[in-house]
Amino acid sequence: MDDKLYNRTIEFLSEQFKNDSSGHDLDHTLRVSRMAVTIAENEHADASLCELAALMHDVDDYKLSPDTEAEHRNARSFMNRENIPDEEIEAVIHIIEQVSFSGTDTQVPDTLEGKIVQDADRLDAIGAIGIARAFAYGGAHGRKLYDPKEIPENHLSKAEYRNHVSTTVNHFHEKLFLLKNMMNTETAKQIAIHRDEFMHAWLDEFLLEWDGRNQFR
Ligand code: ADP
Ligand code: NI
Numbered sequence: 001m002d003d004k005l006y007n008r009t010i011e012f013l014s015e016q017f018k019n020d021s022s023g024h025d026l027d028h029t030l031r032v033s034r035m036a037v038t039i040a041e042n043e044h045a046d047a048s049l050c051e052l053a054a055l056m057h058d059v060d061d062y063k064l065s066p067d068t069e070a071e072h073r074n075a076r077s078f079m080n081r082e083n084i085p086d087e088e089i090e091a092v093i094h095i096i097e098q099v100s101f102s103g104t105d106t107q108v109p110d111t112l113e114g115k116i117v118q119d120a121d122r123l124d125a126i127g128a129i130g131i132a133r134a135f136a137y138g139g140a141h142g143r144k145l146y147d148p149k150e151i152p153e154n155h156l157s158k159a160e161y162r163n164h165v166s167t168t169v170n171h172f173h174e175k176l177f178l179l180k181n182m183m184n185t186e187t188a189k190q191i192a193i194h195r196d197e198f199m200h201a202w203l204d205e206f207l208l209e210w211d212g213r214n215q216f217r
């Protein structure tokens with residue numbers, strides 16, 4: 001993507017995400033697009049298509065913009081204004097329709113570029129950044145950090161996942177620890193394994209501290 005288009009894209013995204021508390025901020029989108037390009041290069045895919053689709057992937061998300069979700073109106077009108085060829089717009093829309101996580105109703109994208117953007121989006125939900133995002137989301141929604149009485153509920157459908165309220169530590173069991181095994185590309189799988197190990201180590205430490213069982217040095 002050339003510098004001028006990139007700068008106008010950032011301007012558009014800043015406006016879209018300016019009031020967000022759902023974890024769909026500009027920085028998330030930029031991380032996903034950088035990660036998508038890295039994966040695409042390693043997988044010999046179309047990196048510029050991955051980059052544009054990643055930049056557009058959350059602008060019509062149901063949490064952020066429920067009215068435009070179905071038609072992807074925000075993404076379409078931006079790309080039309082920028083005179084992106086129709087064929088490329090349709091390729092981008094096709095990718096973003098397939099990327100979002102919706103419990104057990106989630107689909108595997110049917111293009112390599114779709115698989116890559118989905119991987120990049122999911123990678124941003126795990127590891128050090130993923131932990132920070134989960135607690136930022138939990139805080140914004142008044143959730144407890146953890147509650148030993150609350151048992152995690154796995155395998156929720158799309159509707160159940162969207163309506164479900166629980167603690168942020170439960171979110172690790174309900175989503176974050178599942179993502180490692182949902183990566184599409186080998187490149188993302190390798191990155192996910194490392195991030196998943198890090199989250200498990202972090203959660204073990206958290207639970208030790210919760211119970212006052214940390215050892216003295
Ligand atoms: P995306 O569309 O980026 O794949 P989501 O919309 O599912 O992700 O969530 C955005 C961010 O907020 C992610 O980092 C996710 O883990 C976090 N998040 C979503 N739901 C919860 C929750 N119930 N508790 C804690 N974090 C959450
Ligand atoms: Ni996202």
